[in-house]
Amino acid sequence: MEQTAQSKSRYGMVIDLDRCTGCGVCMVACAVENNVAPAEQKATERTGVTWLRVYPVSNGEGFPANDSVFIPMTCQQCGNHTPCVSVCPQNAVEVDPSTGIVGQIPQRCLGCRYCMTACPYHARYFDWWDPQWPEGTEALLNPDVAPRMRGVAEKCNFCHGRLHAARTKAAAAGRKEIAAGDYVPACVESCPSRAIVFGDLADETNEVSRLSRSINTFQFLPKLGTAPKIFYHSAKEWVRKMADRAPLA
Amino acid sequence: MDRQFIPRSLQRSSFTRFAAWILPWILLLGLGLYAMYLCLAEGLNQTNMDNRFAFGLWIYLDLTVIALGAGAFFTGFLLYILRREELKAVINSAVVLGLICYSGAVAVLMVDVGQPLRAWFTFWHPNTHSMLTEVTFCLTCYLTVLAIEYVPVVLKNRKLRQIPRFLVFEFELHKVMPVFAGIGTFLSFFHQGSLGGLYGVLVGRPFAFREVLGIWPSTFYLFILSAAAVGPSFVLLTTWLVQKLSGKQLVKPEVLRFLGKVSGWMLIVYVLLKTVDTLYWINHTAPAEGAPAYTFYTSPGFGTWILFAEIILLGLLPAIMLLSKRLRERPAVLVSAAFLACCGIVMNRFVMTIQTLALPTLPFDQMMSYVPSWQEIATFLAIVAYGVVLYSLSFRYMTLFPQERDIRQ
Numbered sequence: 302m303e304q305t306a307q308s309k310s311r312y313g314m315v316i317d318l319d320r321c322t323g324c325g326v327c328m329v330a331c332a333v334e335n336n337v338a339p340a341e342q343k344a345t346e347r348t349g350v351t352w353l354r355v356y357p358v359s360n361g362e363g364f365p366a367n368d369s370v371f372i373p374m375t376c377q378q379c380g381n382h383t384p385c386v387s388v389c390p391q392n393a394v395e396v397d398p399s400t401g402i403v404g405q406i407p408q409r410c411l412g413c414r415y416c417m418t419a420c421p422y423h424a425r426y427f428d429w430w431d432p433q434w435p436e437g438t439e440a441l442l443n444p445d446v447a448p449r450m451r452g453v454a455e456k457c458n459f460c461h462g463r464l465h466a467a468r469t470k471a472a473a474a475g476r477k478e479i480a481a482g483d484y485v486p487a488c489v490e491s492c493p494s495r496a497i498v499f500g501d502l503a504d505e506t507n508e509v510s511r512l513s514r515s516i517n518t519f520q521f522l523p524k525l526g527t528a529p530k531i532f533y534h535s536a537k538e539w540v541r542k543m544a545d546r547a548p549l550a
Numbered sequence: 551m552d553r554q555f556i557p558r559s560l561q562r563s564s565f566t567r568f569a570a571w572i573l574p575w576i577l578l579l580g581l582g583l584y585a586m587y588l589c590l591a592e593g594l595n596q597t598n599m600d601n602r603f604a605f606g607l608w609i610y611l612d613l614t615v616i617a618l619g620a621g622a623f624f625t626g627f628l629l630y631i632l633r634r635e636e637l638k639a640v641i642n643s644a645v646v647l648g649l650i651c652y653s654g655a656v657a658v659l660m661v662d663v664g665q666p667l668r669a670w671f672t673f674w675h676p677n678t679h680s681m682l683t684e685v686t687f688c689l690t691c692y693l694t695v696l697a698i699e700y701v702p703v704v705l706k707n708r709k710l711r712q713i714p715r716f717l718v719f720e721f722e723l724h725k726v727m728p729v730f731a732g733i734g735t736f737l738s739f740f741h742q743g744s745l746g747g748l749y750g751v752l753v754g755r756p757f758a759f760r761e762v763l764g765i766w767p768s769t770f771y772l773f774i775l776s777a778a779a780v781g782p783s784f785v786l787l788t789t790w791l792v793q794k795l796s797g798k799q800l801v802k803p804e805v806l807r808f809l810g811k812v813s814g815w816m817l818i819v820y821v822l823l824k825t826v827d828t829l830y831w832i833n834h835t836a837p838a839e840g841a842p843a844y845t846f847y848t849s850p851g852f853g854t855w856i857l858f859a860e861i862i863l864l865g866l867l868p869a870i871m872l873l874s875k876r877l878r879e880r881p882a883v884l885v886s887a888a889f890l891a892c893c894g895i896v897m898n899r900f901v902m903t904i905q906t907l908a909l910p911t912l913p914f915d916q917m918m919s920y921v922p923s924w925q926e927i928a929t930f931l932a933i934v935a936y937g938v939v940l941y942s943l944s945f946r947y948m949t950l951f952p953q954e955r956d957i958r959q
Contacts, residue, residue, distance in 0.1 A: 347600035358914040372914070384754040390682035391671040409671060412594075412664020414604035415682050421754030421911040423602060427664065429595040451593045452664025521912065524840030525753055548910040549845045549917070 311380065311401040311503040312459055313530030314489070315512040316373055318540055320496035321355070323371030328353050330491035331375075333441075334460055336448040338432030350426040352376070352457040353488055360539045370540050373488070373497070376424040376457040377521065377529030378403050384527060385416035385425065393454075401502075401530060402459050410453035417454055421522055422529075425456045459499075460486040481507070502530060519544055555709050555947050559955045561798070562946050572942055575935040582932020585925040589661050598923040603907050607922040608662045610903040611930050612655040613745055616689075617773070617895045619655075620781030622648020622696060623731075623738035628812065630731035636808055639801040642703050643792075643950040644785045649696040650940055654933035656693060661929055681747040688741030695734045699727070703948050739774055746773025749902045756841035758906040760831060768827045769902070775823065779816035780895040782809040783868075783888035790885050792945065800951035803881070810884050814872025817891055821865040828857065849917045852905050860901060864894030 331337070331353045340349045353375040360368045379385075383403055386394045393409035394416055396402070405425075417425040431451045434442070442448065445462030449455050467484035471477070481500060489499040500509035512518060513532045519541055520529050535541060556562050563571075589596045599606040625644040629637040660666045669686075676683045704710065705720035743766060749758040750767025760767040786809040793800050832843040847854045871877050871887035878884050908918050944950055 341595070343595065345600065347602050348595070356914060374912075382753055384752065387677075387679045388682065388751065389677055390680045390686060391668070392675055392677045409668075409675075410665065411668050411671060413662075413682060414599075414664070415680075415748070417601060417604035418907065419752050419754055423912065423915075426601050427594070427604065429600075430593060450665075454664075522754075522840065524838070525756075527753065543913055546913045547841045547845050548913050548915055549848045550842065550913075 309503055310399060310501045311530065312500070313378060313401075313502040313509060313513065313532065315498045315509050315518060315532040315534055317496045317498075318370050318372060318533055318535040319537065320494045321371045321373060321492075322494055323355055323357060324493065325355055326491045326493060327373055327488035327497070328355060330487040331457070334443055334446070334462070334487035336432075336442050336446045338434055338448065341430040341433070344430070348427075348429045350428065350455065352424075352426065352455070358540075358543065360543070368537070368539065370535065370537070372533070374422060374424060374521075375488075375531065376403060376420075377422050377527070377531045378459070379527035379529050381526060381528035384419040384421065384525075388415045388419045390415070400459075400464070402461070402464075403456075404458050404461065405454065405456050407447070407449040407453040407455055412452040412454065414454060421525060421527075425454050427454050428452060463487070517541065552947075555707065557706075557708055557947070557949050557955075560949070568942070568946060572939060575938045575942075579932050579935035579939065582928045582930075582935060585928035586661050586932065588925055589929065590666070594662075594664055596923060596925040598921055598926065600920075602918050603920040605903055605907055606920060607926045607930060608658050610899055612658055612662075613899040613903060614896050615651040615933070616655050616745060617742065617777040617780055617899060618784040618892065619648045619651025620738060620742060620777035621783075621785035622651075622699075622781070623692075623734045624778045624781040624812075625785055625809075626699070626731035627735040630728040631735065634808070636805055639805045639951060639953045640785055640789055640809070642948070642952070643789060644781075645696065645699045645703060646941055646944045646950060647785065647788060649693075649700050650937040652689065652693050652696055654937060656689060657936075658929060658933055681744045681751055684744035685741050685748065688737045688744065692734060692737040692741060695730050695737065698723070698730055699734070702727070703944065703950070707948055738777075742777040743770040743774045746770045746902075749906060752906070753839075754911060755906050755909075756836050756839035756911070757846050757909050758902060759835060759839060760827065761835055768830075772820065772824055772827060775816060775820040776895055776898060779813055779820045780891050781813075782816075783813040783872075783891040786810055786813070786888045787885065787892060789951075790881075790888075792941075796945070798954065799957050800954045802953055802957065805953070806881075806884060807878050810872045810878050810888060813888065813891055814869050814878075817865065817869035817894075818873060821861060821869055824861060824865065828861070846905070846909055849908075852908065852917075856897070856901060856905070860894060860897045864890050864897055868894065 328351055335352060337350050337352065353373055356372045356374055358370050358372055378401065380401060383396055386396055386403065390413065391409055391411055393406045395404050395406065397404055414427055417427060428449055428451045432448050443462060445466060463486060464484055467479040470483055471479040486499055489497045498509045498512055500507045502510050502513055504510055512534065517536050518532050518534045520532055521544055533544065551565050597606060621644045625637050625641055628634040629641050660669065663669065672683055672686045702720045702723050705716045710716050746769035747766050750760040750769030752758045760769050763771065786806050789801060789806060836843045868887040868890035871883055910916055
């Protein structure tokens with residue numbers, strides 16, 4: 302286990318936007334896996350909690366040139382000058398040096414929301430209400446993930462419960478490293494069109510590493526210099542141009 | 551009925567009249583306390599903030615009142631460190647204003663955070679890289695300094711002076727006041743600056759992000775300068791307002807003119823550096839982050855008029871008005887200029903907080919809008935009401951303006 306912790310993995314994703322149909326299964330799988338409570342009745346699309354959100358984007362053309370794309374947006378796991386880490390006044394956001402995963406520690410969070418202001422991807426969510434599950438559904442909660450209380454920030458952590466499970470499995474089998482197939486986040490597993498590829502970007506033989514360097518692969522807001530570890534892929538030129546454009550330009 | 555508490559030789563209204571003045575403010579304070587209770591008991595869902603507009607009216611106005619409250623540290627600095635004795639005439643009032651602004655801002659912050667009971671975590675395991683940590687440390691320490699500076703004002707009360715120990719304590723405290731003024735100035739420099747740094751470090755927000763000078767972004771220095779520039783103007787403005795409301799002359803006109811002059815000089819330096827900073831940001835910082843500056847001003851609500859209003863209309867214009875001796879000597883111009891300068895800070899803090907959050911960062915996003923809920927507005931009004939009540943009590947029972955008794959009314 303200790304040696305696993307010392308290894309320099311860099312987990313990331315490549316999301317193929319040409320494959321994404323916008324079905325939203327990844328969002329549901331994410332919420333179920335990570336014990337995100339059903340939205341409060343008064344919640345709006347801006348006060349609900351969705352660690353992963355699929356945005357529909359159109360090319361703005363009329364028929365027949367109209368085209369649209371669905372962009373699953375989650376914590377981009379910034380690898381450089383991670384904006385949310387440096388701003389948190391009480392170290393509630395930390396980057397795990399062994400995995401590169403940006404973790405959120407709700408138990409330390411003050412709820413000041415400075416990290417949410419700092420995140421350019423709007424990937425951080427605040428618990429505006431107490432989490433509540435309809436009677437009887439508490440039994441469906443994932444025992445590996447602690448639900449968050451009202452008044453703290455939360456976000457995607459690449460299904461931390463699954464990483465722990467994979468580490469435990471590796472340790473039980475006497476292995477120092479986790480097997481690639483043992484650690485797969487819920488969104489990746491659930492995607493019916495296999496649009497999301499996940500793995501260790503530091504391992505150059507890995508599919509995710511190869512895809513992240515392939516043609517037509519891009520990142521959102523690369524000029525900010527935050528080195529996100531979520532890559533997107535599209536063969537459509539307008540999609541890549543759109544991603545490169547400044548907002549309101 | 552409260553005559554024995556009112557300083558000797560000062561004319562104050564009857565208790566009934568005073569009660570009639572204070573009562574509406576107490577009611578407003580009550581409403582605000584109820585709104586605060588709702589936010590604490592029910593959660594921040596009582597506000598109209600959301601995941602996109604994670605900061606709202608409270609943070610914006612906190613930043614504004616803290617800047618306006620800078621009059622306390624800057625007046626203290628000029629009086630105790632630079633020995634500008636004429637400011638003795640307003641220092642007590644400036645301290646009360648500072649105490650109101652800072653304690654009010656801290657009270658609102660305690661409602662604004664989702665888990666107020668964890669506020670001590672910042673002291674226990676602070677992230678020393680965070681601007682908010684610096685703000686928290688300096689703000690708490692400075693609030694303590696302000697409370698210490700307020701103690702002699704209270705102890706000078708006619709009744710309290712009758713207790714010998716208080717008299718001795720007040721006398722001894724007065725001797726060490728320059729030390730506290732120095733500490734206050736030091737702490738104020740840091741937290742005013744850190745409040746600017748709060749936005750300047752936001753690498754993910756090209757509208758707010760600024761280059762680093764030394765170890766802090768340029769907004770750090772600009773916030774210190776703007777607060778120091780506007781603090782004296784706010785002291786001037788409030789003194790004038792209290793004179794109007796009480797129908798008494800409280801300080802000699804030259805004191806107000808001196809405050810105006812100090813404000814003018816600081817303001818002109820600020821406007822100059824703000825202009826340089828803005829030009830550098832337009833031409834280098836923002837484009838390097840992939841966001842040409844013109845895109846920040848495409849929405850009609852946030853057009854380039856904002857830049858003009860902030861720098862020229864509410865910056866350069868009052869600075870010129872305050873720097874011209876001829877104009878400064880006309881009370882109407884002096885007060886108008888101080889008012890414009892205060893509006894400038896209100897505008898600047900609005901731009902840094904609200905425009906930063908309203909602007910989208912992702913290429914497919916649109917402008918965000920936000921309207922505060924009644925609970926947010928009432929909470930803030932409670933701070934205003936608290937300020938009026940504390941100031942009115944201080945004005946009635948303590949000597950806020952020592953020149954008042956010397957000036958023939």
